[in-house]
Amino acid sequence: MDEHHFEPDWVRWRHDFHRFPETGFNEHRTADRVAAILQAMGLEVHRGIGGTGIVASLTVGTGGRTIGLRADMDALAMAEGAEGRPHRSQLAGCMHGCGHDGHMAMVLAAAQLLCTRRDFDGTVRFIFQPAEEHGRGAAAMLADGLLTRFPMDEIYGAHNIPGMPAGHIATRAGGLMASEDNFAIHLTGRGGHAARPHMAIDPLVIGAEIVLALQTLVARTIDPQQPAVVSCTTFVTDGIRNAIPTHVVIEGDTRSYAPQVQALLEARMRALCEGIAQAHGAQCQVEYTHAFAPTVNWPACAEAAVQAARAVVGPERVDADTPPMMISEDFGCFLQAIPGAFVFIGNGDGNEAGATPLHNAQYDFNDRILPIGARYFAELVRQRLRRQE
Numbered sequence: 001m002d003e004h005h006f007e008p009d010w011v012r013w014r015h016d017f018h019r020f021p022e023t024g025f026n027e028h029r030t031a032d033r034v035a036a037i038l039q040a041m042g043l044e045v046h047r048g049i050g051g052t053g054i055v056a057s058l059t060v061g062t063g064g065r066t067i068g069l070r071a072d073m074d075a076l077a078m079a080e081g082a083e084g085r086p087h088r089s090q091l092a093g094c095m096h097g098c099g100h101d102g103h104m105a106m107v108l109a110a111a112q113l114l115c116t117r118r119d120f121d122g123t124v125r126f127i128f129q130p131a132e133e134h135g136r137g138a139a140a141m142l143a144d145g146l147l148t149r150f151p152m153d154e155i156y157g158a159h160n161i162p163g164m165p166a167g168h169i170a171t172r173a174g175g176l177m178a179s180e181d182n183f184a185i186h187l188t189g190r191g192g193h194a195a196r197p198h199m200a201i202d203p204l205v206i207g208a209e210i211v212l213a214l215q216t217l218v219a220r221t222i223d224p225q226q227p228a229v230v231s232c233t234t235f236v237t238d239g240i241r242n243a244i245p246t247h248v249v250i251e252g253d254t255r256s257y258a259p260q261v262q263a264l265l266e267a268r269m270r271a272l273c274e275g276i277a278q279a280h281g282a283q284c285q286v287e288y289t290h291a292f293a294p295t296v297n298w299p300a301c302a303e304a305a306v307q308a309a310r311a312v313v314g315p316e317r318v319d320a321d322t323p324p325m326m327i328s329e330d331f332g333c334f335l336q337a338i339p340g341a342f343v344f345i346g347n348g349d350g351n352e353a354g355a356t357p358l359h360n361a362q363y364d365f366n367d368r369i370l371p372i373g374a375r376y377f378a379e380l381v382r383q384r385l386r387r388q389e
Contacts, residue, residue, distance in 0.1 A: 003113060010109040010370045013037060015087035017101035018365070021075030021094045024131030025140075027052045030073050030104075034128050037108050041115045043126070046150070050140030054128040055150050058114055063122035067384050068155035068340070069377050070331065071107035072100045072132035081361030098358050099160040099347065102365030102373070104128060106158065109374030114381055122385035125150050129330070135180065135292040138333035147337060154301055155340035156380055157331045158373055160365060162355050164346030167372045169309035170322035171343040173302040175257035177295035178227070180328035181266065181288060184251045185210060185273050188283040191239065191246035203248040204237050206280045210273050211235070211250060221268050228256040228265060229326050255326045257294045292328035293336055301341035308380040309343065313372060345373055 013033075022030050031052045035045045043056040052073070080088055080095035089095040096102075111126050127146075131137030164170065187207050192200030211232045222228045232252040239245030254265045266288045277284035297305075306320045322344065331342050347366045348354020354366030 003116065006109065006112055007371055010105050010374065011367050013108055014101050014105035014365060014367060014370060017104055018087045018096050019090050021089050021091055021096045021101070023077050023094060024074040024134055024137060025051045027073045027130050031128070034073070034104060034108065038111065038126065041111060043111065043115070049146060050130060050137060050142070050144040052130040053137065053141045053144070055146070056111070056126045057123055057150065058111065058126070059123040060118045061121035061387065063120075063385055065385055066123040066125060066152045067381055068125040068127050068152040069107050069110060069381070070127040070129055070155055070157040070334065071103040072129050072137070072330070073104060074100060074131050074133050074137070076133060076359060078359070079361060082364065085364065095361070096365070097360065097363050098133065099363075099365040100132065102160055102370065103158065105370055106373030107377060109370060110377035110381075113374055113378040117378065117382075119387070120382050120385035121387045124381050124385070125152055127155070132330040135328070135330050135333075138330045142333065142337060152338055154384065155334050155338055156301070156305065156377070157340070157342045158345050158376070159329060159342070160347040160369065161344040162347045162357050162363070163349050164344060165317075166346050166348040166352060166354055166366055167313055167369050168317045168319070168346035169313055169343050169376065170319035170346075171297060171302055171305050171309075171341060172321050172324065173297055173299040175294055175296050175324050176342055177324065177329045177332065178229070178255035178257055178326045179262055179290070179294040179332070180292040181254045181262060182251070182291050183253065183269065183289075184249060184287040186285040186287070187248040187250075187277060189246055189248075189280075192244045194242045194244055197244060200244040201281050202244050203282055204239060204245055206277055206282050207235060207248040207250055210276050213272050213276060214269065217265055217268055217272070221264060222261060226256070226258060226261050227324065227326070228254065228261050230254045230265065253291070255328065257296070257324065262290070292330060293332035295329050295332035295342050296335055297341040298335065298339040301339050304384055305341040305343050305380065308383055309376055311379050311383075312375045343376075345369055345376070
């Protein structure tokens with residue numbers, strides 16, 4: 001069977017998603033389009049799971065095992081900068097700058113291949129998740145009964161990676177991507193005239209001291225063998241050129257892989273910030289929230305992903321022990337509930353168009369890797385739900 005005639009459809013799907021991007025929990029048109037494509041394949045589609053989420057199922061044979069394939073649907077609230085791109089976003093201030101348009105097309109293409117081949121024994125769930133970018137969509141689907149309404153033994157996902165050669169696949173057992181915890185440090189001092197600093201309690205200076213002190217959290221608190229990152233990314237005051245501020249807010253995030261490291265970072269941050277503020281006579285409140293769970297691949301599932309990848313792209317294009325990345329992915333929430341694994345698929349490197357970084361206004365998903373992702377997912381299902389000869 002020549003399945004290459006499907007590929008133009010896959011590209012059209014991807015370009016359509018790209019033209020009409022939607023942010024988290026607003027993926028209404030996107031969900032309509034995904035549902036229509038799945039229904040055209042003859043699949044029963046369940047909608048509104050965790051907001052705009054979708055699940056479709058395909059059962060072949062009598063096997064009792066079930067595998068989930070997940071794609072994320074949301075776009076970024078940023079303007080696309082590629083003026084000459086034929087499939088450029090039609091919605092101002094919103095674009096698929098992370099490739100979720102391609103992820104949806106890959107899972108839809110895998111569904112088409114599996115509906116055609118029917119070379120497995122069991123059930124596949126095609127899961128389209130809302131709101132990945134801010135780490136809330138997976139939890140919303142789980143809270144809405146995803147695993148009780150649609151039981152699964154394992155779940156698998158993938159993300160394109162610019163900077164990796166197109167079509168190469170990389171993963172590892174254990175921690176693949178970090179958790180992300182967000183913090184906001186609120187300092188309250190006493191504002192005053194810039195010419196009379198002795199009359200004020202300057203939260204700007206206190207905040208600067210805190211920013212520098214936070215750099216010791218990793219350097220002098222965390223075991224050097226445990227990866228961790230602390231980044232302060234915003235510093236906002238209510239001062240003006242000739243007035244010392246009263247309020248300062250410092251925001252940022254921390255990233256790590258182990259729950260004990262997360263807990264230690266939070267505890268030490270609170271103690272450090274509150275101690276410095278108290279020493280200067282200021283007030284301090286630290287907000288610390290857990291946005292993303294770490295993505296920790298289950299070893300047996302990671303090995304299954306490697307075997308499927310090798311069958312599709314060849315052993316020389318598969319890295320089975322890739323270094324972990326400090327980026328975060330909402331897929332980690334699923335892996336805390338059921339076994340599974342996540343892989344990276346190279347989007348392009350060097351001077352290729354696919355090498356433009358994620359979350360860049362010029363970024364675009366590389367259509368060349370659509371067939372690779374589709375066949376990887378289909379092969380994974382074939383191997384994990386192998387027919388009994």
